[in-house]
Amino acid sequence: MAADVALAQALAYARDLRALYEVSRAREEEANRAHDKLRAAYQQALAYAVDLRKSHRQMQRSVLQSLLGLANALEAKDEYTRGHSERVAGLAQRLALAAGLGIAEAKTIAEAGLLHDLGKIGVPEHILRKQGPLTDEEWIAMRRHPLTGAQIVAPLEFFADAALIVRHHHERHDGSGYPDGLKGDGIPVGARIVAIADVYDALTSERPYRRKLARAEAVQIMRDDAGLTLEPRLTELFLDLVIDAPADRSV
Numbered sequence: 457m458a459a460d461v462a463l464a465q466a467l468a469y470a471r472d473l474r475a476l477y478e479v480s481r482a483r484e485e486e487a488n489r490a491h492d493k494l495r496a497a498y499q500q501a502l503a504y505a506v507d508l509r510k511s512h513r514q515m516q517r518s519v520l521q522s523l524l525g526l527a528n529a530l531e532a533k534d535e536y537t538r539g540h541s542e543r544v545a546g547l548a549q550r551l552a553l554a555a556g557l558g559i560a561e562a563k564t565i566a567e568a569g570l571l572h573d574l575g576k577i578g579v580p581e582h583i584l585r586k587q588g589p590l591t592d593e594e595w596i597a598m599r600r601h602p603l604t605g606a607q608i609v610a611p612l613e614f615f616a617d618a619a620l621i622v623r624h625h626h627e628r629h630d631g632s633g634y635p636d637g638l639k640g641d642g643i644p645v646g647a648r649i650v651a652i653a654d655v656y657d658a659l660t661s662e663r664p665y666r667r668k669l670a671r672a673e674a675v676q677i678m679r680d681d682a683g684l685t686l687e688p689r690l691t692e693l694f695l696d697l698v699i700d701a702p703a704d705r706s707v
């Protein structure tokens with residue numbers, strides 16, 4: 457008799473256990489289904505984020521293209537500066553590659569070269585076109601252009617390195633430049649490169665206040681400035697490129 461009771465209790469216990477097992481298995485399956493749904497939603501969100509990032513980048517690239525067009529239009533108005541930024545960009549890119557920088561970095565430096573003087577859009581026309589020497593006040597307005605240019609390109613996240621180059625393209629090796637008076641290696645390498653290309657193109661172009669210099673004269677002036685206002689190692693490298701270039705082109 458006692459054995460029957462024990463058997464009945466054991467059977468009841470086994471049934472309870474089985475019911476518990478089934479409940480827990482159903483819960484586990486439900487959890488798995490929820491997990492799968494969550495994973496699918498996460499993957500969809502990820503794909504959406506990638507698409508969004510891609511179109512955001514495309515949009516920023518088109519803003520850059522518009523800025524390049526604007527810089528071009530700004531320069532084209534003045535016969536003395538026409539084509540200046542394009543030449544600076546080409547020279548800077550060649551110098552960057554000769555200095556051993558990577559292709560992507562050289563491209564960024566070239567793009568910064570194209571936009572280095574964009575901030576002149578904020579300088580009054582009568583100052584930009586003035587034939588004689590500038591007054592102190594006019595110089596202050598003129599010296600604001602690297603900061604204005606950097607501010608214009610600041611919203612372009614992928615262009616942050618180039619924005620730094622735009623900001624610092626008038627810094628000088630000996631610290632006498634602007635806007636921050638940076639010195640030597642404290643100046644971003646791209647800004648040192650654009651500065652060298654900028655000086656060379658300015659010297660070898662006609663200006664309202666002086667004639668265009670011959671290549672040999674420009675080379676001599678820059679050689680004298682190497683180690684003072686211009687970074688010596690990059691200047692020497694640049695002058696080697698200039699001297700070796702065929703007579704019909706700068707570098």
Ligand SMILES: [Fe+2]
Binds near residue numbers: 572573601625626
């Ligand atoms: Fe400039």
